[in-house]
Amino acid sequence: MSFDYKDYAGRYLRINLTDGKIKKEPLSKWMAKDYIGGTGFTAKILWDEIKPETNPLGLENKLVIATGPATGAFAPSSGRYMMAAKSPLTDIWGESHCGGHFGPELKYAGYDMIIFYGRSEKPVYLCIDDDWVELKDASHLWGKNTRETTRQIRDEVGDETSRVSCIGLAGENLVRYASVMTDYYRSAGRTGMGAVMGSKNLKAIVVRGTKDVEVADPEKYVEVMEEILWRNTEGPWAKAAQDSLGTYGTTNLVDLVNAIGRLPTKNHWTGYYEDAEKTGPEVIRSGYRIARDSCFSCLIQCKYMSNVDAGPYAGTFSGGPEYESIFALGSNCLVNDIEAVMHANMLCNLYGMDTISAGKCISFAMECYEQGLLSKEEVDGLDLKWGNAEAMTNLIHKIARRNGFGDLLAEGVRRASGKIGKGSERFAMHVKGLEISGQDGRAHKSSGCTHAISVRGADHLRSLSCIDEQGFYDIAVERFGANRAKEVCNLLSEKYKGYIVKDQEDLFAIVDSVLMCKYGTMWPPMYYFDFIAKLLPPLTGIKEYSNVKNLRLTAERICNLRRCFNLREGITRKDETLPSRFTEEPMPSGPAKGQVCSLEPMLKEYYGARGWDNATGLPFRETLEKLGLKDVAGCLESKGKVLRKGE
């Protein structure tokens, strides 16, 4: 296989699940050059191939699995892959990223991407062994949890080093926030990619690869490898990364964000949890942590495994829980029993279900119950009072199996509140249908803007900034200028935050395309555009990317195209907002007491920086044309969704 650029496999798989036909197609050179990989590739494919108003759980929706140029090479935290499809939870752009070893294995098998469409008549799994690609019957696996499925598929293919991504019961039952689990404990959690797999009767993908990932300039690349090693072991951010993520994993965030009053507590009622320490890093490390784990090619190695020896949750054993799971199933539901959180986390992993959305659905039900909007009968006789861990784990079983009241919560908070009515919308913590991740825009203003503008709904991983969160003044000077740095670092001020969010969104679009981990990139801020400009040319041979300007243009192209996908689906400026809890209810307690999130000034900066119109939230034709998205502009213009400057 010869492709113009090195490092790419140069071909991808197109799989029609309806008739079982499998095609190997060559990757186009311009795809690599204009969209790099990962989220960039999928933005182009979803825009081109999914018609507006496609049913996310229907035959026409496409599920794309993509790798990037860093996948399979020694690059910072690069053992990743991503999935994208129209989301059944939000009905807009859906994407989810995942660590582990699956992505590199797919590259070694010789594929940059897999595109699934149609629906298989009976359950199947896709089996890839280098050039041999086959759909196999999965009827005997239907109904099995993600652990049993992974174990059994590895057994069937006869290679325990093969990599499995699969769904559990939640995906089979089309829970709208079902996840895809990889290598037992890594999860592509958000926006319901597991439900898309379930709707296609696709239980799993198993891959084994033995091909080389070639490098354009091996001698030059050795210098890059040396720099990666230096940055992660001796460089200015090495110690910070090892002391936090390296030592505790993301559990360290429980302490750090509670200290700034941003730990979502009681369904985002407040951002400060008195009992945070009980679910915090030291408790986990000293009492439950049994092994440290790592994704492929990572020098941070934040992953870990935990085990509960005794008590009502004895036998609980899983990867994590990570910060987002701890807050969603802990402080968010006022559950201060870490063993219960660990148990709930394990259940979500086994069922294949996003812990954030699951936790948020449960806290939504708890608040409705407290407010008298749901009676005990309506919730199957459960006592849904705050902090009732037993009710919480009960609900997880019910949601994944769509039993009784769980059937309603399996729809996500937006749909559930629509059905309940009675003003319950106030307690549905979502943006664009995606349940809000573990930040609070009242205590960390830029995170409010991040949640509001994020292309997949309320989520941190498209543009969260740690520069203001952790007060990295020198980085603020470097990236935004000395005159702005002080204000940039003030996490309670809205000023300049629209610019930071735009800059981070661009950076993350590149990182999500090159396909590295955002935690290895930005927390602490170890890697930026300048490094990617050193990494890509010797790796791929795409010389244009030695210029940061070209990288930034591609970042904007990707961000704009994803946003245009949402515009075409009917998203408008009024959807780019936050629940009134953040904008109208002052923070009742903690370090950010009295704060609300004032979105408008940040949105104005953000739209301005993006080259979109602030009043309407629509792009200018000039902006899209400058990025080579003329056809996109044309398509949107016919629907009245593009402006010309001066109009």
Added chain:
Amino acid sequence: MDTKKILIIDPEKCTNCRICELVCSFYHNKSFNPRRSRISVLRDDEKGISIPMACQQCDTPLCQEACPAEAIYRHEATGAMLIDYNKCIGCNLCVAACPFGGVCIDPLTMKVIKCDFCDGNAWCAKYCPRKAIEYVRADKVGIARKKAGAERISGLMSLIVKE
């Protein structure tokens, strides 16, 4: 010979990032491919146990004894057992003879490959972020291992004293 270096592997520190496999394949082939690496992390994904395995460069190398073509020899400077591909007949008896899986077959060339200490550079050790693999002078290994053992014991001792 007194400065001979060997690879010391501590499975307790290994987290299965497999950077050793990546850089090993890159050193030898100028491309990335863990399945062509001479060191491999054996892994139980479910339980989270990782054990990096590579050639032990034995004093009594069974691979060498098994080789009918006398293609395996010891490199004087590094002490590594090397394969002379001009002599190798591809019978794979060395693969079968090694009790550690230290000799393996390159899936692309189908030739036998084994650790050669990267000609004295040992990239697996250099790039290991946890120092689970170290390339150290043989005469210093004993005391280093004793020290690690002592730390473990002193931890246990303090537990006993507390009780």
